């Protein structure tokens with residue numbers, strides 16, 4: 165038992181210094197609990213306020229996608245350069261070493277395939293399993309305007325409610341059906357709905373006209389998906405314009421793992437996202453790294 169006689173009177177109360185009460189660095193996240201903020205601080209770099217998420221969850225509805233046919237070969241070389249890994253629990257358990265300390269954003273929906281209606285999803289991971297996997301966040305799509313809009317929003321609401329019990333944030337992905345408009349009005353609507361139902365951050369797509377307004381109308385951070393494979397210079401330009409107009413980073417898949425040099429590409433994307441590197445400099449960086457690696 166501690167010796168009570170030895171307790172000394174406190175001396176240094178810093179009476180001239182007010183108690184620290186710093187605002188949290190992420191948009192719309194000031195009122196969250198410590199555990200939520202701590203997990204979000206692992207996802208978003210507190211210095212830049214941004215993130216490079218590596219998305220390789222595509223197989224959950226489209227099978228062995230080009231570039232990640234073998235996730236155990238394609239993903240490990242990219243891990244040191246990613247801030248976050250976004251994947252399914254199946255990919256995580258089978259292909260990613262548990263010695264990796266990168267935060268995981270866990271794909272927590274399924275129930276459809278490219279052969280059927282994309283919006284027809286269900287919550288496909290129990291919160292207990294997300295906790296077992298040490299997920300930093302959980303995620304599913306809302307398909308605004310699609311056939312199963314209601315169900316998809318209900319899925320994300322369920323993730324938000326169950327995740328909130330344990331301090332685990334939810335990323336809402338704005339899924340877009342094949343024949344739906346991809347404009348500022350649509351993404352303004354979808355991202356705002358995602359934030360208002362309580363998503364802690366939102367994934368959307370960059371659009372040429374009005375992206376800044378989409379970001380402004382969404383009270384929590386937005387990250388952009390990469391979308392279909394573009395030439396490297398165009399993908400870097402898109403990332404640059406997105407963060408310049410207020411995106412808090414990228415959640416990029418095909419434009420990284422389908423690149424001629426995925427390891428060079430993810431580093432070039434990181435330079436744009438975290439250091440505001442210009443698209444021209446980032447492309448040069450990509451080319452230099454690629455030729456170094458080719459020897």
Ligand code: 5RP
Nearest residue numbers: 219389390391415416417418
């Ligand atoms: C699939 C997803 C993907 O993770 C997302 O689309 C990012 O990948 P990409 O950059 O290849 O578009 O949410 O539903």
